[in-house]
Amino acid sequence: MRESLLYGAAYYDEYMPCNRIQTDMQLMKEAGINVIRIAESTWATEEPQEGVFDFSHVRRALEAARDAGISVIVGTPTYAIPPWLAAKHPEVLAITEHGPGKYGRRQNMDITSPAYRFYAERIIRRLMECVQEYPNVIGVQLDNETKHYNTAGPNVHRQFVWHLRERFGTVEAMNEAFGFNYWSNRVDCWENVPDPTGTINGSFAGAFEIFRRGLVDEFLAWQSEIVREYLREDQFITHNFDYEWRNFSFGIQPDVNHKSAARAITLAGCDIYHPTQDRLTGKEIAFGGDVCRSLKQDNYLVLETQAQGHVNWTPYDGQLRLQAFSHVASGALGVMYWHWHSIHNAVETYWKGILSHDLLPNAAYREVCTIGRDFKRLGPQLAGLKKENRVAILTSNEALDGLRLFPLPGGKVGYNDIVRWLYDALYDLNVECDILFPEDGERFAGYAMLVVPALYSAPDSLLDSLNEYVRNGGQLLATFKTGFADETMTVGAQAQPRRMTACFGMTYDQFTEPREVYLEDDFGHLEEGERQVKLWMEFLRPDTAEVLARYRHPAWGKYAAVTANRYGKGKAVYIGCQTSPAYLKRLLERQLKEAGLWTETQEAPAVTIRSGVNRQGRRLHFYLNYSGDEKRTAYLHGNGTELLSGRSVCRGEKLALEPWGVGIYAEDA
Amino acid sequence: MRESLLYGAAYYDEYMPCNRIQTDMQLMKEAGINVIRIAESTWATEEPQEGVFDFSHVRRALEAARDAGISVIVGTPTYAIPPWLAAKHPEVLAITEHGPGKYGRRQNMDITSPAYRFYAERIIRRLMECVQEYPNVIGVQLDNETKHYNTAGPNVHRQFVWHLRERFGTVEAMNEAFGFNYWSNRVDCWENVPDPTGTINGSFAGAFEIFRRGLVDEFLAWQSEIVREYLREDQFITHNFDYEWRNFSFGIQPDVNHKSAARAITLAGCDIYHPTQDRLTGKEIAFGGDVCRSLKQDNYLVLETQAQGHVNWTPYDGQLRLQAFSHVASGALGVMYWHWHSIHNAVETYWKGILSHDLLPNAAYREVCTIGRDFKRLGPQLAGLKKENRVAILTSNEALDGLRLFPLPGGKVGYNDIVRWLYDALYDLNVECDILFPEDGERFAGYAMLVVPALYSAPDSLLDSLNEYVRNGGQLLATFKTGFADETMTVGAQAQPRRMTACFGMTYDQFTEPREVYLEDDFGHLEEGERQVKLWMEFLRPDTAEVLARYRHPAWGKYAAVTANRYGKGKAVYIGCQTSPAYLKRLLERQLKEAGLWTETQEAPAVTIRSGVNRQGRRLHFYLNYSGDEKRTAYLHGNGTELLSGRSVCRGEKLALEPWGVGIYAEDA
């Protein structure tokens, strides 16, 4: 385990308009940059012609970095294929539901194509042979942001049918599971299974999504096995996982099962991009970090994040610094920018790196220098921060599929919106979370509160784990749609919420879109607007449950909106509709208090606070001012030291954080 | 003719997650349901493999229904093909302007494909053989919501060219008719007639639409002939016609000529879906019913309507009941829900039936029970209601094509918007209408007022029929665009309105989009906003006509907007622009009064009133409260009895209708 923090940037000698690697290394060294990420996506320079290899850019970067005392993470270049490969083997381009692909962009290939795999393996092996002699290579990144790229050609279809055979055994079983009698979709033999890209059957479509996410697991495992042959013991294997993309990293990745895909790596990595300027909140940094940390329940690397980034992300003074320490506060072992220099051509010309196009030191570089200095100085105290979270959010790719295939009314609110509605409310209350996945059933018991957003599609076993969690004393807070369908997207023919009516102590069989519907309850005093039901409403009919809120509406007033039920030793809260964030926070406050999770930190969230325990066993608290105003607050934790300034601090002491400022408090041992 | 009302639901034993047909029949029987609709769209269960037939679901449903005393309408299953058919004969999937189709959804086939016809005929015959022994089969439904599905492949193109040869005789005649000299589109021989899906010539495109609607007529006639071989005298042949779809049934169906297609059937049928909750107005129920009743000038079946339906249609208490009696008030012989149970898979999972997914009696079922009871009790008095309408609206598929191919500015207001602008205003005034079609010229004389929305494309003969109608004393009320083009979408090179300048006593040669233009007239006192011209304005120059309204505008003030002309014994009113509904109602009031069609019923439309004469010759009046408030009104008709309560009622008596309530008054004989 490295002793200090990694701080770095992606570096592309290949893209430079002139040879200036010595200048760059010098600038990096001065800035405190101690790692670069190279080679990813540069296949065409490494193998400019089929079978002709040229690793001069790679070697040059490795050697210049070595001489400057800079570590290197080497990426396999496989996510961008060279023109000669597409020209010789057009079949490597993925056929998607929109037809055959064209050469041009990256991530356009069929990752199952044998031709692609043949050439990919060869370039990976050659690259590994080249880099294995360099001691400053600390790890390898497999591919980049791998996904299935919607591959759906005839060969993929054939693999999918085999997958179905293995899953279901007989066509009859599949017909039953998918409800294929509907609209004459019943299949008579495996040969006649239709192309799923035309289907109107969400169960079938969902199965295809599961299958395609499996392709990513298999692909990364395949690369991992190849790469492993060349690595020293001290070198890690990582991957750059990315998140649902809404022009920034928004939620869990729809096309990859991060949890299972991460089996191929030894150190989790991700990229996190986020709005900035007045829209910088730290939420994406926290969410992306919490997910990545949860993949292997360990520290992780931020392999890419923005320096200047998009035109509307140009950072204010102090923001790069605030962002860097926020990553560390989530447990990041290192922060790397994408990328060192702004590119002078092509589609990412305006996705600016640390240096602008003129390649001169600039405002961003100057702020990087201050961060580099502090990372170097404080790294040993900050690296390897451990979390002790009492709350977890259960996320699920299959539930996400469910709300994609059976969208909520209006089509604008998807699964990740619901995840973030809950996550963001907790973040606003300074409640830190771990992220759980459907395979984490045995870990539920470790948390005092489990938050379950719209678990649309779930196997019986997962619902049973939730029941058991509550029975054993857990506090469960689940939303509308939870348990609605099984793992084949088949809606339960039993009372809803499926298998959980006893746990929640209520049922429902109708729902509608709210129009001018408001919540009525006995807690929280909110304005009318904040009480409005935003989207979806289930008509809850309590049995043993207590009603926390009802609907106010001429026709629907007889139904409950939010219920809480004592079940075994625990409590199960069900939210039957999407409320305003303000309302949700009131409800969370009520339940956090009940679960004994409410402290001063939640009470006065003038600033964002993130905490953990460092390798020396000291409790650290990051006070983050995500605003353009100076913020005053009291120091809420045990006596200790503010690390950046070295000043000691006493519990209760008043402190001020400058705009976009940060304080790092280490409690005395 | 059946003595009582039919009340029922579509029933799919095939889609049930478990065998519960006895439970379902028992529940239906208790609810007063006396008919189910089966088999439609279940080809793959009836013929799970090519040539292997299995009618066990069909027989089971027929027998369970028979044992419960429930009648059955059997649908041919041909509108959803099995996977094996698409796999073996990919050519059965329609090629449309967007390219070849994919298997998956229903209604994806080329209805002219011989392979499709071969297998379709076989399954129809086998099904008919199976069901003909069951006495409780009261009728057969051909296919379902048949359309041409935009079929436009090379084989269809060849048929289309033959159609053109028959229509025009020579390419020269076609070139003239279509104005093919424009942009070098002139054709030299039939072989070189281009694919119409790329055309910029609206005449050619319109001819293709006419041809493709003809395919539907032919297809239904073909099925009808097959089915007829198997039927008893007392069994009817019906079809489920649907309407222009805007997430509910909005206007006349663009892709089918309902009037000509209905020649294939013996009893008209349709589906009607509509907004509900606070948006329930009864207008779609009335419009769809009026169209369907007009197809064979007889009573009809509502083969499908919503029980719970879409998420935003979940009905308020009382609404299902109000809807059911509204259908009857339009002359429906029966009301059937789509569908009995909510489906647990695929694209219509959220199109809920009477039962929710949990298959338990629920709010919807309980209201169905009350309707079933009243239908049973009052059926003999309500079934077979006859209408005696004095007003008719002339609709035309070709006019609809015209406004699709030559859209009004903005592209948002189509033909059906204009139809509904007029229809809805009449509905608001409690003026009931019949619907007429271009082939109904000889029936015009039967009406005191004829309303003609935007008859863009019309043969000379139809315009001449309108002239004659007025000459003989009719009151004609036509809107902008009427008569503009002939039946080939060729704009007249004579003065506009083509062939009707004498009838309307005015002409025009310019038009524009209104911007801040208002109507000025001597009748009706409306606010500024209600006087604004909404869309389109023709610059009418009266000759013999009286000006009912002018435009108020610095440049266009010299032109008339609405004119009225005495012509022969009748009156022809022309509306040169789209006005607000309020303005239109003032104008209609003026003209209805002139035509002697204005009564107390029009005067105070606090409630919707629909009337007719029952089989016993008694005059029935349905008082329908389409609102969430109690409505008070006077009883406006002859002394009689309120049928639901059995209370007698006197003309002028005050009565109150509960929210979404209904009263049915039978005048004393």
Add this chain to the structure above:
Amino acid sequence: MRESLLYGAAYYDEYMPCNRIQTDMQLMKEAGINVIRIAESTWATEEPQEGVFDFSHVRRALEAARDAGISVIVGTPTYAIPPWLAAKHPEVLAITEHGPGKYGRRQNMDITSPAYRFYAERIIRRLMECVQEYPNVIGVQLDNETKHYNTAGPNVHRQFVWHLRERFGTVEAMNEAFGFNYWSNRVDCWENVPDPTGTINGSFAGAFEIFRRGLVDEFLAWQSEIVREYLREDQFITHNFDYEWRNFSFGIQPDVNHKSAARAITLAGCDIYHPTQDRLTGKEIAFGGDVCRSLKQDNYLVLETQAQGHVNWTPYDGQLRLQAFSHVASGALGVMYWHWHSIHNAVETYWKGILSHDLLPNAAYREVCTIGRDFKRLGPQLAGLKKENRVAILTSNEALDGLRLFPLPGGKVGYNDIVRWLYDALYDLNVECDILFPEDGERFAGYAMLVVPALYSAPDSLLDSLNEYVRNGGQLLATFKTGFADETMTVGAQAQPRRMTACFGMTYDQFTEPREVYLEDDFGHLEEGERQVKLWMEFLRPDTAEVLARYRHPAWGKYAAVTANRYGKGKAVYIGCQTSPAYLKRLLERQLKEAGLWTETQEAPAVTIRSGVNRQGRRLHFYLNYSGDEKRTAYLHGNGTELLSGRSVCRGEKLALEPWGVGIYAEDA
């Protein structure tokens, strides 16, 4: 050179629903129409079958016109191919990025297809043979609105690769120039150059645009050479150039290099369409005219403009007249309407000509008569007006490509929006402009002020010409993005603005999207709203430059927004952001004053004033009232005569222009 003005319309005997050419010629003659434009787009009537020629419509029009004393411009019919050609040679239809084309619309062919060229040449030659005997043919129009129609099939790709070979010599040079190392796009041999329609590399995509615009140059030159063989000395060759189309003529044409394409012709021509009614401003007439006049630095023809045009263009009384004289005021030699009669079929049915569909004299025709009369009377004084503009705007297709390929944030503001933002502000100040193109470097010195909108992509030589222009005393006013990338869309790796930091006396390396950012300066007193930065903001850091405006914003206040720098004998102003039109006008006023270009005409722009020198050497001033109100102003020029009324006028005299009125003042010699 013709002595008087041409006034006319496109005439299509081919499209007439009946033979009425004598009537039409009589109506034209009475209206003062002295020229018609024929034959363009009528290939299928001229060659109804392959190899069968029929010029009867052409001859009939030529002879009827001759007999009526009307001149004729003959168009080659090649931009609309007949069905037989597409049927026999489907390969003539252009394959675009959306796949193969369909027959139907015009301008659907691959203009490089040998089959198309073969048949096109034959019909051109036959048509020329036919028309060469007619003395009333005054010129020929090549094709119509020629563009490359996005042709991108395999054959075009092969030509493109040859073009790249010629441009770059080696793949290595191309790889460097395009930055093809990025994302593995590096190419190993010419055979493997990928299809540019899939590319993510803007340099490559931009090169394809340059190549395709070259196809248009070549095509018109090819037609010109053929046509030239048949022409008399006094006959001109023209082409109907059109502009960026936003449902009207908005800006410079993205798909054609007007300047280089115009080498094929002897007299520039264009079509200009514009909003009308209350939205008529004269800006499109002025802009389109200024561009067209600049192509050959000579007078030009308006070959098409609207009579009635679109539904929302129906002109108010006086507008046709105002438009006609505005064209003349820009230097037009003639004004021709598209088209004489409204067409009764197909896609342009609602693009109405002078006559409406009823073919009777109407409001438009009556106004045409007054214009014809005045053109005839005043033509010798108005034809051939020369401009003496002191201001020019530099436009560039490559810069336009740049902002298409690298769009400004939001994607709504393109290059032409910036051009028009500047042009329209100058127009509002009555500052007339010439238009310059990148090849016009040697002409810069002729102007006192040079305005340069967003010159995103420019070769070094062009930037050097601008530097030299300023050094020698010119006033340069350039906007954001100027000089950002070189001619291959590669962003400069030097300080920005590339090669011009000395000239502008400032640099910048960051930029962002403005949110609530306002300009602060010492000149002009404008409301808050008018000072808001609209789009894009560069963070200018002045070196020798004076700051004319700064940004007001908590984070960006340290940066300049507008700078002015003395450089050599001249002045270079740089605008780093898009401002409101009002703000821009204040800035222009400041700079025009500094350049000595501010006169009374700019001071009081109650009316639009356009000036020039006629063939008799007299200075003419057109006073144009682009409003629906009477406008009062003073006469600001030398004593003279108002030509329409014949009244003499003295400098300073008060005059009133009626709504949409026009006055033409000729200064005494």
